[in-house]
Amino acid sequence: MSWATFGRCPEVTRDGHLRPSDSSTQGRIRPSFPTISGAVGIGVLSPRRLVPQLYDALSSCNCTRGEVAVGQGPTTSRRRLGAELRRFREAAGMTLEQAADALECSVSKISRLETGKGLPKQRDVRDLTRLYGKDAEAGLERLLRMARDGSRAGWWQEYTPLLTAEPFVFDGADRYAALESEASSIKVFDMSAFHGLLQAPRYARQILEAVLPHHSGSELDSLIDFRMKRQEVLEREDSPLRLHQIIDESVVHRLVEMDPEVAVAQLEHVLGTMESDTVTIQVLPFSVGFVRALQGPFALLEFDDSVDQDVVFVETHAGASYLEGDFGVETFKGVFERTQAKALGRTGTEKLLRNALSTFD
Incomplete structure (x- = not known):
């Protein structure tokens, strides 16, 4: 059963419950093409259904002007544009509806351009800047440069045509891979x-075989x-990604029950990765009992530039969604920090992993 059945999407309230949303731009769930994070490792596969407890927020962005950063990818350019x-x-x-009426196009087209999901065309950018007035026209060249950069193909697109779709599990990986490749840190x-x-x-x-x-x-x-x-x-x-993963202790227990050669290689790989200054791995032990994070896996993608909003990626068996906007992102940041x-810590985590590795001696 999908939210399309009801003709409207749910809204997450501040106490974490759901209520039907109105027509406002906040609190909408929109179809996205993310991945299976827990089993597949975030950023490769994606279902078509929606996560019922999340929204793809179109909240206001307090962005500042600035030149496009050297070396940024197409997704960053689209989001900034x-x-x-x-x-x-x-x-x-102007409202979205007014802008769409003036350009004789759909509201969804304007919305997708503003959320960085649509492929920007230079003609659309020119038309919109003329519509929005002198301040927008003054920045036309900068906006056109963003549009050109946003139209480039990402490195990951050479892989995605090779992959066969599987309903509810597998679809295009472009969006997550794009965000991941341009993020400054992922938690x-x-x-x-x-x-x-x-x-x-x-x-x-x-x-993947499973x-x-x-x-x-x-x-x-x-x-x-x-x-x-x-x-x-x-x-x-140039600025390696900072990765911080917290895994439940069950991940380690399931690993040691896998093929011994696979388990040993993975444990050695993780322990080697922990030597990097930019990688942090922690284990959440069973002894702490229940914590809110156990309600489901998530990834928080952070961007150094203030123009780029941080993004939360969450998924379940029924589907996945991207969450943007101050309230939603800050909620997940708080969950992660707690x-x-x-x-x-590092010492306790390393000890637990080495103890697991020693079981194969």
Whole structure:
């Protein structure tokens, strides 16, 4: 059963409950194409259904002007362009509907441009700047440069055409891979597996085989290649990605029950990765009891530039969604911080992992 059945989407209240949303721009769930995070390791596969407890917020963005950063990818350019277009529209006192009527296009087209989900065309940017007035027209060249950068293909797109769709589990990986490759840091909580950026090849294969039983060996090979390529963000020379994962202790217990060679290789890989200054791994022990994070896995993608809004990615068996906007993102930041405080520190985590490794001696 999907929220489309009701003709409207739910809204998350401040106390964490759901209520039907109105037509406002906040509190909407929209279809997204993310991935199976727990079992597959975030950022590779995606269902088509919606996560009923999340919304893809279209909240206001307090963005500032600025030149496009050197080396940014197409997704960052689209998000910045969208934030600027929204700022100019609101400064002109226009609604989405008014802008769409003036350009004789759909409201969804304007909305997708403003949220960085639509492919920007230079003609659309020119038309919108003329519509929004002198301030927008003064920044036209900068906006056109963002549009050009946002139209480029990302490195991950050479992989996605190779992958066969599987309902509710598998779809385009573009959006998450794009955000991941351009984020400055990612904070992850998971209860089923190590994050895709921390997976050794054979461990990744066993997980993918379990989650995608109908995929061919060549398709799984492509997915594993894709995952290994994604891991390069941890070693890039210019500002390597900072990764902080908290795993439930059950992840370690399930790992030691896997094929011994796979388990040993994965444990050694994780312990080696922990030596990096930019990677932090913590284990949430059973002894702490229940914590709020155990309600489900999530990834918080953070961006250094103030123009780029942080994003939360969450998924379940029924689907996944991206959450943007101050309230939603801050909620997950708080959940992560409280979980971090209860999880084992570096020494305790390393000891637990080495104890697991010693069981294979």
